[in-house]
Amino acid sequence: MSDQVILFDTTLRDGEQALAASLSVNEKLQIARALERMGIDIIEAGFPVSSPGDFDSVRQIAATIKNSRICALSRAVQGDIDAAAQALNIADQFRIHTFISTSDIHVESKLKRDFSQVLEMATGAIKYARKFTDDVEFSCEDAGRTPIDNLCRMVEEAIKAGARTVNIPDTVGYTSPSEFGGIITNLFERVPNIHQAVISVHCHDDLGLSVANSIAALEAGARQVEGTINGIGERAGNAALEEIIMILKTRQDRFGLHCNANPTEIYRTSQQVSQLCNMPIQSNKAIVGTNAFSHSSGIHQDGVLKSQNTYEIMTPESIGLVRNTLNLTSRSGRHVIKHRMAELGYRDSDFDLDVLYERFLELADKKGQVFDYDLEALLFFENQKEADAHFQLRQLNVQAGSNHFATGSVELQIGDQIVAEAATGNGPVDSVYRAIERATGQHIEIQGFDIGAQGGGHDALGKVDVTAEFEGRTFHGMGLSTDIVEASAQALIRIYNLIHRQQQINAEKSKRAMEEV
Ligand SMILES: CC(=O)SCCNC(=O)CCNC(=O)[C@H](O)C(C)(C)COP(=O)(O)OP(=O)(O)OC[C@H]1O[C@@H](n2cnc3c(N)ncnc32)[C@H](O)[C@@H]1OP(=O)(O)O
Numbered sequence: 001m002s003d004q005v006i007l008f009d010t011t012l013r014d015g016e017q018a019l020a021a022s023l024s025v026n027e028k029l030q031i032a033r034a035l036e037r038m039g040i041d042i043i044e045a046g047f048p049v050s051s052p053g054d055f056d057s058v059r060q061i062a063a064t065i066k067n068s069r070i071c072a073l074s075r076a077v078q079g080d081i082d083a084a085a086q087a088l089n090i091a092d093q094f095r096i097h098t099f100i101s102t103s104d105i106h107v108e109s110k111l112k113r114d115f116s117q118v119l120e121m122a123t124g125a126i127k128y129a130r131k132f133t134d135d136v137e138f139s140c141e142d143a144g145r146t147p148i149d150n151l152c153r154m155v156e157e158a159i160k161a162g163a164r165t166v167n168i169p170d171t172v173g174y175t176s177p178s179e180f181g182g183i184i185t186n187l188f189e190r191v192p193n194i195h196q197a198v199i200s201v202h203c204h205d206d207l208g209l210s211v212a213n214s215i216a217a218l219e220a221g222a223r224q225v226e227g228t229i230n231g232i233g234e235r236a237g238n239a240a241l242e243e244i245i246m247i248l249k250t251r252q253d254r255f256g257l258h259c260n261a262n263p264t265e266i267y268r269t270s271q272q273v274s275q276l277c278n279m280p281i282q283s284n285k286a287i288v289g290t291n292a293f294s295h296s297s298g299i300h301q302d303g304v305l306k307s308q309n310t311y312e313i314m315t316p317e318s319i320g321l322v323r324n325t326l327n328l329t330s331r332s333g334r335h336v337i338k339h340r341m342a343e344l345g346y347r348d349s350d351f352d353l354d355v356l357y358e359r360f361l362e363l364a365d366k367k368g369q370v371f372d373y374d375l376e377a378l379l380f381f382e383n384q385k386e387a388d389a390h391f392q393l394r395q396l397n398v399q400a401g402s403n404h405f406a407t408g409s410v411e412l413q414i415g416d417q418i419v420a421e422a423a424t425g426n427g428p429v430d431s432v433y434r435a436i437e438r439a440t441g442q443h444i445e446i447q448g449f450d451i452g453a454q455g456g457g458h459d460a461l462g463k464v465d466v467t468a469e470f471e472g473r474t475f476h477g478m479g480l481s482t483d484i485v486e487a488s489a490q491a492l493i494r495i496y497n498l499i500h501r502q503q504q505i506n507a508e509k510s511k512r513a514m515e516e517v
């Protein structure tokens with residue numbers, strides 16, 4: 001049996017299912033590019049039938065990404081498979097992933113069918129998907145709770161029908177490692193044609209066992225593993241792919257397995273997913289948490305000073321976290337910024353050096369020393385900006401104290417018009433939000449408002465994340481500034497722009513529909 005493990009990332013599909021605000025196409029493309037660069041073999045880009053937005057993003061990702069194979073999900077029904085094929089067929093090679101539940105509870109209570117009907121739907125869907133591509137993956141949803149006889153039967157028939165990869169998900173994170181590894185061993189012992197397909201696993205983290213279960217399955221012979229960056233996903237999430245990669249790399253001595261991923265891309269990709277998805281990383285999270293490589297107590301610090309590997313089983317550098325020895329201040333030039341960005345894993349094409357340098361100087365003037373997390377936040381914020389944004393914040397002023405209402409005034413560029421407005425409010429942010437609302441003439445229902453500091457100290461960059469609902473969809477805007485009121489205004493303006501773009505798309509669609517009539 002091969003010792004190569006295929007890495008399948010589903011951050012953009014299963015991961016995205018857990019987000020309050022869906023990602024824009026541009027945001028999904030940024031994540032797909034980072035995954036490609038990390039060496040992920042298969043990227044599950046979405047579930048095209050679920051919405052026109054998902055369809056468009058799968059199509060654009062399939063058109064853009066060349067070094068990872070793009071995959072899309074479909075239920076075991078022809079309409080879903082047609083949508084997946086149409087979204088993917090812009091790429092030379094692609095994978096269709098079709099699934100149906102196999103556990104008694106899902107078959108009876110959810111699908112309201114019997115097992116033989118489900119077997120027929122599964123094999124019919126696989127054969128149909130094979131009309132579009134040789135690379136068809138089939139998943140037995142809720143395999144972890146499926147009677148083993150039924151699971152063996154389903155796997156055997158799926159392979160006969162043409163599935164090249166058969167995925168065994170622990171959909172509700174129910175099994176223990178020995179149990180889940182046992183399921184895979186059983187399949188290898190009992191399914192006669194099993195070696196004609198790659199056996200994959202897809203574990204959820206409801207009991208905190210998703211990574212342990214995935215590893216147990218690899219030990220038992222599975223050779224594809226599915227997961228998401230930072231473990232984001234439905235409910236408690238999916239197996240964290242960065243943890244699996246580092247287990248395979250760090251414990252090669254024990255497992256003897258290889259994967260294509262470049263681990264030095266992990267840190268940057270993890271940060272990007274966290275920022276774009278508005279999902280902060282718990283500080284003690286394995287591999288990518290801020291504390292994952294810091295040592296607090298004297299005995300540990302003494303040990304690390306004497307020999308780093310007394311308490312570090314891997315180095316921060318191995319995941320792309322490179323310690324800085326150069327102070328970045330307003331006296332620094334473009335060369336050092338470029339050098340540091342390269343050390344952090346960014347390529348020249350990831351940023352416009354002049355723009356980044358200009359933002360860096362503005363920040364350095366305000367706070368003195370600029371840290372890595374500041375640089376990364378500036379880059380992230382710049383990447384979010386659009387030159388032709390309909391709404392742009394030109395100026396903002398606030399008067400606030402402890403005794404009175406605050407007064408905020410703003411000057412916005414809206415299209416080619418300059419609009420100025422002022423309002424009072426309950427605190428500076430409220431007054432500015434009211435002034436923006438007056439200037440735009442449009443009310444937006446805010447659902448979530450989070451202020452955080454990017455880095456430590458009272459001069460840290462303030463990061464504001466806002467989520468807001470408009471016509472049943474949730475939008476996410478982020479703002480970044482040393483002034484939290486300005487960061488709050490930027491986040492709201494970003495939402496106005498996202499909604500404006502959505503309105504334009506809707507208007508174009510109804511125009512096209514009218515023309516067709
Ligand atoms: C374990 C997982 O992560 S599965 C993936 C979950 N992801 C999503 O659900 C993506 C977002 N979902 C959607 O956009 C919508 O639910 C859609 C477009 C997929 C379907 O929407 P609707 O047609 O309105 O159906 P709805 O979601 O209410 O119900 C699901 C239907 O699909 C059926 N179904 C569920 N899974 C499957 C499957 N794998 N194959 C075939 N049918 C299925 C259900 O039995 C139900 O059918 P019913 O209407 O006959 O009872």
Ligand SMILES: CC(C)C(=O)C(=O)O
Nearest residue numbers: 099139141142169171
């Ligand atoms: C669609 C399948 C693979 C899934 O996400 C699950 O079972 O958790």
Ligand SMILES: [Mg+2]
Nearest residue numbers: 014171202234
């Ligand atoms: Mg899942």
